[in-house]
Amino acid sequence: MTSTVTPPLGDTERKPGRTPAAAPGAATRRKRGDGRFVAVCLLPALALFALFMIWPTLSVFRMSLYSWSGFSAQERFVGLDNFAKLLDDQQFLRSFQNTVALLVIVTVVTMGLGLALAAVMTRQKLRGRNLYRFVLYIPNVLSVVVIAAIFSAVYDQENGLINGTLRLLSLDGLQQVWLGDQSVVIYSVAFAMVWQALGYYMVIYMASMASVPEELYEASALDGAGAGRQFFTITLPLIWETLRTTLTFFILSAVNLSFVLVRAMTGGGPDGSSDVLLSYMYQQAYTNSSYGYGMAIGVVVFAFSFLVSLLVSRATRRPPLQY
Amino acid sequence: MTTIHKPGPRTVSTLLLTVIALLIVIPVGWVLVASLKTRSEFFGSPWTLPQGLHLQNYVDAFVTADMGRYFATSVLVTLLGLVLVLAVSVPAAYVVARYEFRGKGLVEMALLAGLFINVNYIVVPIFLMLVDWDRALIDLMPDGFFLDNPAMLALVYAATSIPFTIYLLSSYFRTIPGDFEEAALLDGASRFRIMTRVMVPMARPAVTTVILFNFLAYWNDFIIALTLLPGEGKTLQVGLLNLMTAQKAAADYGRLYAGMVIVIVPVLLVYALIQRRLIEGMAAGGVKG
Numbered sequence: 001m002t003s004t005v006t007p008p009l010g011d012t013e014r015k016p017g018r019t020p021a022a023a024p025g026a027a028t029r030r031k032r033g034d035g036r037f038v039a040v041c042l043l044p045a046l047a048l049f050a051l052f053m054i055w056p057t058l059s060v061f062r063m064s065l066y067s068w069s070g071f072s073a074q075e076r077f078v079g080l081d082n083f084a085k086l087l088d089d090q091q092f093l094r095s096f097q098n099t100v101a102l103l104v105i106v107t108v109v110t111m112g113l114g115l116a117l118a119a120v121m122t123r124q125k126l127r128g129r130n131l132y133r134f135v136l137y138i139p140n141v142l143s144v145v146v147i148a149a150i151f152s153a154v155y156d157q158e159n160g161l162i163n164g165t166l167r168l169l170s171l172d173g174l175q176q177v178w179l180g181d182q183s184v185v186i187y188s189v190a191f192a193m194v195w196q197a198l199g200y201y202m203v204i205y206m207a208s209m210a211s212v213p214e215e216l217y218e219a220s221a222l223d224g225a226g227a228g229r230q231f232f233t234i235t236l237p238l239i240w241e242t243l244r245t246t247l248t249f250f251i252l253s254a255v256n257l258s259f260v261l262v263r264a265m266t267g268g269g270p271d272g273s274s275d276v277l278l279s280y281m282y283q284q285a286y287t288n289s290s291y292g293y294g295m296a297i298g299v300v301v302f303a304f305s306f307l308v309s310l311l312v313s314r315a316t317r318r319p320p321l322q323y
Numbered sequence: 324m325t326t327i328h329k330p331g332p333r334t335v336s337t338l339l340l341t342v343i344a345l346l347i348v349i350p351v352g353w354v355l356v357a358s359l360k361t362r363s364e365f366f367g368s369p370w371t372l373p374q375g376l377h378l379q380n381y382v383d384a385f386v387t388a389d390m391g392r393y394f395a396t397s398v399l400v401t402l403l404g405l406v407l408v409l410a411v412s413v414p415a416a417y418v419v420a421r422y423e424f425r426g427k428g429l430v431e432m433a434l435l436a437g438l439f440i441n442v443n444y445i446v447v448p449i450f451l452m453l454v455d456w457d458r459a460l461i462d463l464m465p466d467g468f469f470l471d472n473p474a475m476l477a478l479v480y481a482a483t484s485i486p487f488t489i490y491l492l493s494s495y496f497r498t499i500p501g502d503f504e505e506a507a508l509l510d511g512a513s514r515f516r517i518m519t520r521v522m523v524p525m526a527r528p529a530v531t532t533v534i535l536f537n538f539l540a541y542w543n544d545f546i547i548a549l550t551l552l553p554g555e556g557k558t559l560q561v562g563l564l565n566l567m568t569a570q571k572a573a574a575d576y577g578r579l580y581a582g583m584v585i586v587i588v589p590v591l592l593v594y595a596l597i598q599r600r601l602i603e604g605m606a607a608g609g610v611k612g
Contacts, residue, residue: 033514034422034424034514035424037418037422037514037515038418038422038424040414041414041415041417041418041518042414042415042418042419042424042430044410044411044414044415045411045412045414045415045485045489046415046430048411048478048481048482048485049433049434049437049482049485049486051482052445052449052478052479052482052483053437053440053445053482053483053485053486054433054437055448055452056445056448056449056452057440057444057445057448059445059448059451059452060444060445060447060448063448117339117340117343120336120339120340121340124332124333124336126333126336126337126340127337131344132340132344134598135344135347135348136343136344136347137594138347138351138591138594139347141539141543141590141591141593141594142351142543142587142590143542143543143544143545143560143586143590144543144545145543145545145560145561145563145564145567145586146560146563146583146586146587148567149354149563149567149579149583150350150351150354150583151350152567153350153353153354153357153576153579153580154350154353158366159365159366159369159576160369161349161350161353161369164368164369164370165369165370167368168368168369168370195346195347198343199347227332252439252441256441256443259443260443260545260546263546264545264564264567278443278444281447282447285447286447291447291451294447295447295448298444298447301444302444306439
């Protein structure tokens, strides 16, 4: 029981393994020349994969052990010094806090709301379901830069949608400097993240809920169970595996989304108060040219997100239900 | 007993969904409308409609802010990236799904691990690697070749989406019954012909899915493009990011909003088309089933 990692969004049950029917006697039908065909088909992909993914990944770990200011050839091996320095770096700790806060807030809100909406849409057979689904999925096809630009416009201090509307309603007191106030900015980012991710997860949960047999609901309705009870005793247990997979996957992707969004929307500001781990890494690498230090942050983020995913996956494990 | 008019659960959920849908439609629609406003119309209430269609914003964005050129770069990079990723991933996925060879377990494991490598972590080493290559070639090409090269960007896009693409395609290949290949083999077709003429056409749904996801990934990316094209040639997303920065200084909203529309519209069009196909496909399947 070493690894409980699940491939992103693959239905775990639908793994089409190598059953005899699926792989047409590949071993029995082996012919001369197979080797060359396999090599020609496989090598270009593997070469690119190794060059642009595996090698850079190893580089991240290697570089984290060096002190290196970029283009000059002076690499100095410093062992774990970069990691030791991290512990005293206030800005690193702040971006770590921000990352954790965003993970918790955004995960809870997105998952909770996504589940509730999916349940409502599938169970109540609302009119215009397709339209709602179409609209709620839109943010997921927009680029992060566009989302950042939209929210910069919405949050704009003077002429933004929110503050402009509040002024119109004579509610000037509620106006905020949404992206410029150190205590508000992280929630503004969190809202944009939920806005982006909600529809995607709702669509996944809807697909998963559609496969729950209708008889179960009919039977429990006869026993007098209400909609809320049905949700917790039927829907939730039966889509548990999907929920686990998406949760694991969401944590990994939220770490990255928070970075690209912060990079495009606030640049980590004001005064570093919305920095997240990866944006701080990027800043150290490029603006500060401390590549080794930046990569040490990268290693920490990687280990952190992997660990959290693993823990969540462990904590949510339930024996599979048969139905 | 008095009857109290309690709103039914349907009313509550319809209301909730409508509010959320409006939270999405209003900001996006607001950008579309605002892109037609004149400079002075941006001040005051955000809810006023523009007096006329101020198309000058689009001219400004396309020509003055170079979004037209960036658009061309984005189209080129996206198309080239798609061609490259399909050219290397389709044969590899087929072989992984259908052939036994030494080291297959290792290859599959490496590709699976690759699904978890996010480009955000490795974009810095990739950048430094290209800097090194350029430096090695400095005598041959003093201006550099690897950085600021849209083709190189397309290659990096293709390479970083290989694990996902092979994962999706090979799981689909595995679901296709082997009878077709056996029949083609009896007819004397070569391995290559079986792959290109029999299997790839049958895997069309999976290929379409892969193209759609990768299209969105390449078109929407900005971190890799920002890093690997630091010079004049930019992609649309990076161009938009620059417009955002410029607008903060000059309060020139019109150009920015027009730029946003230029970036949003192609994606929304593609999405609307897929959506229709998706629903039609589901309906057709339902009739047959």
